[in-house]
Amino acid sequence: MQDSPIGIFDSGYGGLTVFRSIAEQLPEYNYIYLGDNARSPYGDHSFDTIYRYTLECVEWLFAKGCKLVILACNTASAKALRTIQQKDLPTKYPDRRVLGVIRPTAEVIGQYTSTNRVGVMGTRGTVNSQSYLLEINKLFPEITVYQQSCPMWVPLIENNEHLQAGADFFVKEYCNALLQQAGDIDCVLLACTHYPLLLPKLKTVFPDYITILSQGEIVAKSLVDYLIRHPEMETQLGKGGKKAFYTSGDAHAFDEHASNFFGAELKSDQM
Template sequence: MNDKPTPIGIFDSGFGGLTIFDKIREALPDYDYIYLGDNARTPYGTRSYDAVYRFTREAVMHLFAEGCPLIILACNTASAKALRTIQQRDLPAGHDPSRRVLGVIRPTAEIVGRLTHTGHVGLLGTTGTVASRSYPMEIAKLYPDVTVVGEACPMWVPLVENGEADSPGADYFVQKHIERLFNRDPQIDTVILGCTHYPLLTDKIRRYLPEGVTLFSQGDRVADRLKDYLTRHPEIERRLSRHAEVRFQTTDSPERFADMASLFLRKDVGRAERVALTSDTVTQRRIR
């Protein structure tokens, strides 16, 4: 057993990654976790590649410094714009190249081709995720005959983060983007929720989807693939501590984070810590 806690790190630009964390902890309840939300700089969806890479790298380095040997980027934008560079450039150059950073796009791509019967898949995501074309590229590697059409929904994250997911205004924006998606490709029979905030809009999304369309949310799939990954990589699994403990960290108000996280997870999460992220891990500090 590890003397020093070595938790699984889970990172998101804000609160949406909590929907992924919830499923991961449900599937793997014995492990320790640190959830980090960069709430001070959210949303990432409209930011440049350079900004998303820089912010994500700072978060990854922070979680490494906290002892995490394995980090999940529970953020589609970070997975689309930063994961590959971190895996190919930063990890090999680090002091411990055995550490791992995984994303949420590949696990989704692996299964989507098995869900569609028409070979036409829709993607609902942030501006950054859709513009990156990461989903079409990953899906094409596995299912070259599948067509992916993306629809950017820039208002959906602000609606969720401002507590308006159940409002009539949310209906307007949900209906608008779903109609635009199906006007572009009426043959779509499977739709990916390509942002971790969007599960909170599931009821409204289903209301406006055409009958018979499969709606795919990532949480269960990412959790299943992580469980499988740990089985296939015992050298990583052995490094993880198991005390069933969770720490929540945020770059913004701990009080607001705790309140919002309790809504996302449907239970009180207790106290959150505020942390500062910089490009130099030596100067990172926890703010009390």
């Protein structure tokens, strides 16, 4: 099939911030987005549960014709991607590819720090996996990574409370906890695709000399490079600028919140 859409997967809404950047840089391709809202958030689930949920959704996207799937979810990338790539693809789907968001981010992090002190803010699942610490240290052994889990941020964002005054306590609490680990952190990575919606508040808490990195643009640039390096995949992708959105939860509820992440109104269907 020569008109395969690119699949974009997330446990809920957050991957729409990555999808938005991908669609801006690669508008000509066809896309299918799937949010597993019925089972989100993924952050506090076990490795085995997240692997099972992620594989089910990846296989659903494969059944929709996707040859290339992006896990636009840090928790899924941390806890499921490696097993899918090493176990499932070679035996069951040798012509399919699944990519994540952790490696592309780790590859460029060195460009944004002069002190070699980097902060990573994510869900408990992402932080406990140590994935960013391991990937960054493999590529940049001189960089010290400080991690901070932010368990209240996703619920605040998904309930549209993230810009209200009531969210200030939790924003300051987690940011200050990170900065207390090292005073010379000069780059903070938002290792959850929900967190860019908190940027207005984060910019008021972190000092001006700290660079705050969101993943959307980084992952989009990495995908551009991947397609250049893999023409055998690129030639199979459909081009028509079509976008389809699916959720495992209630489609109406998904549509009500999705525009906050995607930056435009959209219409989804239940998977």
